[in-house]
Amino acid sequence: MESMQQVVGRARAAFNSGRSRPLEFRIQQLKALERMVNEKEKEILAALKADLDKSGPNAYSHEILGVLRELVLAMENLPSWAAPQPVKKDLLTMRDEAYIRYEPLGVVLIIGAWNYPFILVMQPLVGAIVAGHAVVVKPSEVSENTARLVAELLPQYLDKDLYPVITGGVPETTELLTQRFDHILYTGNSAVGRIVMAAAAKHLTPVTLELGGKSPCYIDKDCDLAVACRRITWGKYMNCGQTCIAPDYILCDPSIQSKVVENIKATLQEFYGEDVKSSPDYERIVNKRHFKRVKSLLEGQKIALGGETDEASCFIAPTILTDVSPESKVMEEEIFGPVLPIVTVKSVEEAIEFINLREKPLALYVFSNNKQLIRRVISETSSGGMTANDVIMHSVVADLPFGGVGHSGMGAYHGRHSFETFSHRRACLIKDLRWEVVNKLRYPPGNMEVLHL
Amino acid sequence: MESMQQVVGRARAAFNSGRSRPLEFRIQQLKALERMVNEKEKEILAALKADLHKDGPNAYSHEIMGLLGELALAMEKLQSWAAPQHVKKNLLTMRDEAYIRYEPLGVVLIIGAWNYPFILVMQPLVGAIAAGNAVVVKPSEVSENTARLVAELLPQYLDKELYPVVTGGVPETTELLTQRFDHILYTGNTAVGKIVMAAAAKHLTPVTLELGGKSPCYIDKDCDLAVACRRITWGKYMNCGQTCIAPDYILCDPSIQSKVVENIKATLQEFYGEDVKSSPDYERIVNKRHFKRVKSLLEGQKIALGGETDEASCFIAPTILTDVSPESKVMEEEIFGPVLPIVTVKSVEEAIEFINHREKPLALYVFSNNKQLIKRVISETSSGGVTGNDVIMHFFLSTLPFGGVGHSGMGAYHGRHSFETFSHRRACLIKDLKMESTNKMRYPPGSQKKV
Numbered sequence: 001m002e003s004m005q006q007v008v009g010r011a012r013a014a015f016n017s018g019r020s021r022p023l024e025f026r027i028q029q030l031k032a033l034e035r036m037v038n039e040k041e042k043e044i045l046a047a048l049k050a051d052l053d054k055s056g057p058n059a060y061s062h063e064i065l066g067v068l069r070e071l072v073l074a075m076e077n078l079p080s081w082a083a084p085q086p087v088k089k090d091l092l093t094m095r096d097e098a099y100i101r102y103e104p105l106g107v108v109l110i111i112g113a114w115n116y117p118f119i120l121v122m123q124p125l126v127g128a129i130v131a132g133h134a135v136v137v138k139p140s141e142v143s144e145n146t147a148r149l150v151a152e153l154l155p156q157y158l159d160k161d162l163y164p165v166i167t168g169g170v171p172e173t174t175e176l177l178t179q180r181f182d183h184i185l186y187t188g189n190s191a192v193g194r195i196v197m198a199a200a201a202k203h204l205t206p207v208t209l210e211l212g213g214k215s216p217c218y219i220d221k222d223c224d225l226a227v228a229c230r231r232i233t234w235g236k237y238m239n240c241g242q243t244c245i246a247p248d249y250i251l252c253d254p255s256i257q258s259k260v261v262e263n264i265k266a267t268l269q270e271f272y273g274e275d276v277k278s279s280p281d282y283e284r285i286v287n288k289r290h291f292k293r294v295k296s297l298l299e300g301q302k303i304a305l306g307g308e309t310d311e312a313s314c315f316i317a318p319t320i321l322t323d324v325s326p327e328s329k330v331m332e333e334e335i336f337g338p339v340l341p342i343v344t345v346k347s348v349e350e351a352i353e354f355i356n357l358r359e360k361p362l363a364l365y366v367f368s369n370n371k372q373l374i375r376r377v378i379s380e381t382s383s384g385g386m387t388a389n390d391v392i393m394h395s396v397v398a399d400l401p402f403g404g405v406g407h408s409g410m411g412a413y414h415g416r417h418s419f420e421t422f423s424h425r426r427a428c429l430i431k432d433l434r435w436e437v438v439n440k441l442r443y444p445p446g447n448m449e450v451l452h453l
Numbered sequence: 454m455e456s457m458q459q460v461v462g463r464a465r466a467a468f469n470s471g472r473s474r475p476l477e478f479r480i481q482q483l484k485a486l487e488r489m490v491n492e493k494e495k496e497i498l499a500a501l502k503a504d505l506h507k508d509g510p511n512a513y514s515h516e517i518m519g520l521l522g523e524l525a526l527a528m529e530k531l532q533s534w535a536a537p538q539h540v541k542k543n544l545l546t547m548r549d550e551a552y553i554r555y556e557p558l559g560v561v562l563i564i565g566a567w568n569y570p571f572i573l574v575m576q577p578l579v580g581a582i583a584a585g586n587a588v589v590v591k592p593s594e595v596s597e598n599t600a601r602l603v604a605e606l607l608p609q610y611l612d613k614e615l616y617p618v619v620t621g622g623v624p625e626t627t628e629l630l631t632q633r634f635d636h637i638l639y640t641g642n643t644a645v646g647k648i649v650m651a652a653a654a655k656h657l658t659p660v661t662l663e664l665g666g667k668s669p670c671y672i673d674k675d676c677d678l679a680v681a682c683r684r685i686t687w688g689k690y691m692n693c694g695q696t697c698i699a700p701d702y703i704l705c706d707p708s709i710q711s712k713v714v715e716n717i718k719a720t721l722q723e724f725y726g727e728d729v730k731s732s733p734d735y736e737r738i739v740n741k742r743h744f745k746r747v748k749s750l751l752e753g754q755k756i757a758l759g760g761e762t763d764e765a766s767c768f769i770a771p772t773i774l775t776d777v778s779p780e781s782k783v784m785e786e787e788i789f790g791p792v793l794p795i796v797t798v799k800s801v802e803e804a805i806e807f808i809n810h811r812e813k814p815l816a817l818y819v820f821s822n823n824k825q826l827i828k829r830v831i832s833e834t835s836s837g838g839v840t841g842n843d844v845i846m847h848f849f850l851s852t853l854p855f856g857g858v859g860h861s862g863m864g865a866y867h868g869r870h871s872f873e874t875f876s877h878r879r880a881c882l883i884k885d886l887k888m889e890s891t892n893k894m895r896y897p898p899g900s901q902k903k904v
Binding site: 209 | 469471508509510511514540541542543545546551553554556558559635643646647650651653654655657659662664676677680681683684687723724725726732733734735809820822824827831835836837838839840841842843846847849850851852853854855858859860862863864865877878879880881882883884885886889892895896897898899
């Protein structure tokens with residue numbers, strides 16, 4: 001069994017050989033990845049089913065489609081992304097070449113999460129490869145089937161030294177974090193995010209932290225409730241609520257609370273049928289530990305819908321809690337489960353105040369026909385990203401950066417933003433040795449009058 | 454005496470009041486800063502003289518001129534920098550608004566350094582104000598006159614609660630770092646950079662670290678040595694070598710080593726006259742500790758030029774060391790003084806290998822008539838920034854980001870890059886509630902047909 005030091009050392013030596021830099025090589029690796037995703041689709045879907053009870057269609061659209069799109073985008077755009085960016089010059093530099101050069105950093109570490117275990121290592125990996133790095137991939141051990149598959153597949157398709165996969169749990173990750181990397185992208189929770197950043201500080205390694213939070217969802221009285229609730233239902237209960245940008249809780253006027261419940265209930269029937277437990281489209285909580293955690297959030301709450309659980313299969317029914325108190329446990333940390341609390345507020349001001357009293361979330365949602373109100377909510381709050389009149393969707397617009405702020409994270413990626421995150425933007429100014437006479441002003445002996453001109 | 458917690462708390466409350474957000478307010482504060490720099494020019498120059506023996510012209514061109522340029526740029530461009538950036542949409546979002554919104558982060562901490570003590574707090578401050586934040590300013594205590602002046606002046610011109618100045622040394626800075634900020638920009642050395650980042654990690658605060666390193670300077674045989682050496686002399690000995698992007702050491706072929714020494718010697722005469730100690734343009738080492746540190750680097754070295762020192766005045770003459778061994782002390786850490794080692798290399802390959810064996814520097818310099826060679830050096834090395842055929846100058850082009858990589862730092866600022874560093878780029882997608890039928894494909898129940 002190789003040590004972390006040896007694996008990382010080999011990746012670094014491979015990077016230092018220079019072979020990951022030529023654009024042709026990067027595209028070749030990306031093509032191989034694309035082939036892997038297409039050829040091994042069955043195996044990937046099987047692993048996702050085993051880990052999260054994800055159905056074929058869900059797994060394909062949530063995890064595989066996104067990776068394929070990212071690959072196509074990267075291969076198409078690499079030449080333009082990687083091209084030096086000339087910058088506007090000033091009087092002093094008129095005759096010079098001035099540009100920003102995008103350079104690989106070296107060895108990147110990607111630590112994945114268990115909720116979308118395939119795409120959350122693959123999408124960053126695409127970005128790191130396209131930016132010319134060696135990449136150490138550490139999938140989450142909680143989604144063990146996907147981790148095992150990734151560890152098997154990557155060496156079959158990609159350069160074995162440049163892109164090693166490391167598996168294991170907390171002890172292995174802790175040891176991995178003592179090694180030196182040139183960038184670390186971590187997806188997960190705030191507590192571990194701090195640990196990752198502290199470890200990175202020892203080596204002065206820059207980090208991108210994709211964390212979480214409680215993403216609020218404000219529903220205005222003036223809006224098409226049926227449509228709003230259908231969209232919310234989709235984003236909330238997909239992957240059994242285990243989505244970092246799921247609408248965590250709802251804020252709305254007390255007068256529409258029961259209508260919201262009714263509409264979600266109707267939509268749930270449309271989506272999952274009479275018996276949600278037997279719907280192939282409804283996932284399960286990833287393991288017993290999280291099952292217990294989410295279940296405990298129901299204690300003492302008014303359950304307007306759902307609430308059924310089955311520990312043996314880690315099943316928790318789509319659940320709505322009404323008249324939830326802001327001080328209750330379910331309003332403390334990110335739920336990451338199919339439990340939707342509704343907290344009533346009398347006005348959009350109250351909603352904004354409520355949101356601002358809490359840590360900045362990864363996503364924020366507001367539903368209203370009134371564009372002014374939407375703009376107001378945006379300008380008076382902060383969040384990683386936001387979608388108005390829908391949920392989740394800002395994360396699939398390729399040119400929008402995906403990342404958090406405050407406790408929900410730092411840095412961003414997706415598409416071009418991945419390339420930039422994983423690159424060093426080197427300022428380059430190329431002058432020539434002529435025209436020395438124009439430099440006279442800057443040389444001693446000094447002259448105050450001249451400078452004030 | 455107020456506690457750190459109270460000062461930072463007040464800045465946060467002031468930020469939460471929302472008053473630093475409107476563009477008009479930010480421009481008004483920047484105008485006030487501009488007024489301050491112009492009205493108090495004498496006092497600022499006097500402080501810089503007291504701290505670093507910097508004379509008027511040097512202090513003005515290194516610390517004030519650049520700052521005035523940055524202020525003018527920020528005021529001119531703020532409207533366009535702060536405007537939402539619309540992005541390309543896809544089939545799914547054709548009817549929607551998709552843009553990136555630049556938002557203030559909250560309370561920014563700026564920790565300055567002592568070598569350019571005024572501009573190294575002021576330039577980041579301009580960026581942080583332009584981006585709409587509250588800013589806690591912590592000038593370096595080593596340059597105590599400038600620190601004291603900044604602490605006096607800022608509250609006279611700027612909003613007192615939004616932009617407090619905190620002074621003090623290591624204990625005060627350590628306490629300050631326990632407070633929660635929304636971004637920290639630190640300028641200084643690698644060791645303290647690690648401490649700052651570790652403190653920031655506790656609050657998940659993003660950081661910009663402007664650190665240092667040994668910036669190499671490769672001189673090709675094929676180049677106009679007289680011009681190259683004049684430019685290198687200027688950048689090396691300005692501020693008595695105490696510049697984060699000074700050319701730290703030279704790499705060149707042994708056959709040109711003595712010519713390099715001669716040319717630098719001739720330039721030094723042009724610049725500082727016969728008796729450099731009495732030239733008003735030649736600065737001093739900032740304090741005794743650094744004086745001793747730099748002086749000790751001369752031990753056992755072949756001094757081709759200079760070497761004179763005077764502890765009482767912290768004077769170290771412009772010095773060149775030749776045939777320096779890569780293993781010697783002077784080649785270990787950043788010199789930050791007027792000592793220029795020359796390490797001979799037989800080829801540009803050897804120079805590149807030499808550079809790549811070491812930590813990535815903040816700046817890299819290469820002098821050659823051969824543009825191909827220059828591009829080769831750039832593509833086979835890494836550094837924060839590069840200037841070809843000159844030194845320092847990439848720092849002054851505000852459209853270029855200024856920052857390090859690896860141990861020389863992370864993140865960047867200057868001009869628009871400051872604004873972006875101190876902003877959160879929030880992804881915004883505004884849809885409407887119509888056209889719900891187009892969403893049908895994404896909803897369960899799923900079928901086996903692929904999307």
